[in-house]
Amino acid sequence: MATRSAEATAAAESTSPDEQGERWVAPEHSPLTVVARDLKVRYTVKRTNRTRGSGALSRLRRTQKISVGAVRGVSFTARSGEFIGIIGRNGSGKSTLLRTLAGLEAPSSGTVLTSANPSLLGVNAALLPELTGAQNVKLGALAIGLTPEQADAAFDGVVELSALGDAIDLPMRTYSSGMAARLKFAISLAASPEILMIDEALSTGDAAFMERSKRAMDELLERAGTVFLVSHAAQTIENMCSRAIWMERGQVILDGDAVEVARKYRWFAHNLAQGDTSKANGLLLDARREGWEQTEDRRQFERGSNELHWTPRHARKPPRGHRGGRRSDTTAP
Amino acid sequence: MRADADTVPQILRSLEAEGMDASHLGPIGVRPRMTRYLSELWERRHFVWMDSRHRVATQNSSNLLGNLWLVLRPLLDAAMYFLIFGVILDAHRGIDNFAAYIIIGVMMFRSTSRSISQGPGILRSNKAMIRAFSFPRAALPISAEIRDAMQMVITVAVMLAMIIVLPKHELPQVTWLLIVPIFALQSLLNLGISFLFARIGYVLPDVSQAMTVISRFLMYGSGVIFPIERFFDHPVFAAIIHANPIYQLVHMYRVALMDGAVPELRSWVVLGAWAVGLLIVGFLFFWRGEATYGDEKR
Structure with missing residues (x-):
């Protein structure tokens, strides 16, 4: 069966020894760098009803303002040395979460605490297409907060990592999207x-650049930094990250080891792509339940024994459409 | 609701209860205190300077004449207003050198009129930058003002050349040096206007639609093109006109350049008070909205 073999490949890829060996492993105990508590981001948008009613009144009521939750209650803590992948489908709130963590967008409620000012990989906003690559290196370095002296010192390293060669002296508007990335x-x-914090930036580079950028990021992690990578490509997350957070409809589904989470997400996405929606939903519920159990363990630890009798919501009533035996699907090779 | 500051200690306590050291953590995306804000702004100066320089140099690169437009635009403006008001309407009311009068008015007003018309859109047009970096957003109006001042250096050179070359030639005098402090005050005024309208225009984007009208009104009402004060005798109108910083501004340029005299103290006081007052009010107003400028607006 097509689905079976795809799953088997996914499992085989992620457990192959060389990839396992190369993947960055976060230290057990290191200082906290990012703490998010119950983050919520809501947007108010105009919704237009497509079905046309007759009469003036219904025509007037066609557009209404509705509130859309892009991020709906996200909490987690990140430590230095962690390479965290945020994975999820389009529109699951990954990028909004990242912008909120970076402090660029204020959450509707909730708090983000950080140990330093996060830098979101968005330097292209400061670059001017008319200038050469070299001039833009200088400009971009100043934009991310370096002093002119530091920018000069960093120049050669940047040019080397970008591997643009002679193209560094050409105007940036002549670059291909991969070169610009x-x-x-x-x-x-x-x-x-x-x-x-990186938002889907690495997908445009070629294989050689991927390798080099991974090395550069490993160096950053060794210097006790934290890297967030947003991607909908499970493979990227699996290969590069130590921890993964799976988001769906603005909520964290699962938060844990990158390989495990990415593999589950991939299996879910694969079933969805194959049109097997009910199976995909089952997998999603399983993952959500696993995520809930993790959170509840932590919450009970935080609150102490007086609330131990509290039953997690998912345990009171089995989620609709959930049947036993799904769980084995996610882990069976 | 904004990220509440009072929950921060609670979170820190709960983290410490779990045995984690949280003392080095601080909230993000909150408006910094004024002193911190100002020092961050100062650290940003290298970027603002380099960015402005390159943008001014490359902004016309898509035009065939390139940066020649920095000279041509103000020239064309002045020529048009001279044709309409000087030749057709004959509105000079006894002004001796009406060509120089219009050239000085139109060219020097351009700078302030740009601040008025572009101020409301400044946060919107720099959205990409705001969403990519965390930096004091006040750097954006400042950057726009610096770009404007760089262009004005060229405009002023063109202006001086024209009033020397055109008939009833004005000749360089020591008082011409006074345009430097007058322009400094004008830049402060522009910056205050930018700060004020940047936040108003962010909250209420519709304001930018009205700005061209306001700019036009100020141009005709401030004696930029014709001597407005000679059309009104009523003391109330006179008082209003004299309290207008833009009227005083163009008046001071003309006194220094055409009469070869030092503008009277009253003009300096009116312009200075407006410039400093608007700058302080505008900056504080802008700073109070700092944490909101990255939000998604729909």
Whole structure:
């Protein structure tokens, strides 16, 4: 069966020894860098009803303002040395969460605490297409907060990491999207930020660049930094990250070891792509339940024994559409 | 609701209860205190300077004439207003050198009019930058003002050349040096306007629609093109006109450049008070909205 073999491949890939050996492993105890508590981001948007009613009144009522939750209650803690992948489908709130963590967007409620100013890999916003790559390296380095002296010192390293060669002296508007992505990634690492956040930036680079950028990020992690990587490609997360957070509809489904979470997400996404929606939903519920159990363990620990009798919501009533035996699907090779 | 500051100690306590050291953590995305804000702004100066320099140099690169437009635009403006008000309407009311009068008015007002018309859109047009970096957002209006001042250096050079070359030639005098402090005050005024309208325009984007009208009104009402004070005799109108910083501004440029005299103290006081007052009010107003500028607006 197609689904079976895909699952088997996924499992085989993630357990192959060389990949396992290369993957960054976070230290057990290290200082906290990012703490998020019950983050919520809501947007108010205008919704237009497509079905046309007759009469003036219904026509007037066609547009209404509705509130959309992009991030709906996300809590987690991150430590230095962790390489955290945020995974999920389009529109699951990954990028909004990242922007909120970076402090660029204020949450509707909830709090983010950080040990340093996070740097979101978005340096392209400061770059000017008319300038050459080299001029943009200088400009970008100043934009992310380096002094002119530091920018000069970092210049050679940035040019080397970007691997643009002679193209560094051409105007940036002549660059391909991959070249531009390499340059902006290289500039962002120049600041050697304590907390780096990357939003789908690595997908445009070629294989050689992926390897080099991974090395650069490993160095950053060794210097006790924290890296967040948002991607909908489970493979990237599995290969590079130590921990993964699976998001769906603005909530954390599962938070744990990158390989485990990414594999579950991949199996879910695969079933969804195959059109097997009910199976995908079952997998999602299983993962959500596993995530709930993790959180509840922690909460009970936090609150002490007086609330031990409290039953997690999912245990009171089995979720609809959930049947036994699903669980084995997610782990069977 | 904003990220509440009072829950921060609670979170820190609960983290410490779990045996984690949380003393080095601090909230993010909150408006920093004024002293901190100002020092962050100061650290940003290198970027603002380099960014402004390159943007001014490359902004016209898509035009065939390139940066020649920095000279041509104000020239064309002045020529048009001279044709309409000087030749067709004959509105000079006894002004001796009406060509110089219009050139000085139109060219020097351009700078303030740009602040008025572009101020409300400044946060919107820099959205990409705001969503990518955390830096004091006040750097954006400042950066726009610096770019404007860089262009004004060229505009002023064109202006001086024109009033020397055109008939009833004005000749360089020592008082011409006074345009430096007058322009400094004008820049402060512009910056205050930018700060004020940047936040108003962010909250209420519709304001930018009205800005061209306001800018036009100020141009005709401030004696930029014709001597407005000679159209009104009523003391109330005179008082209003004299309290207008833009009227005083163009008046001071003309006194220094055309009469070869030092502008009277009253002009300096009116312009200075407006410039400093608007800057302080505008900056505080802008700073109070700091944490909101990254939010998604729909």
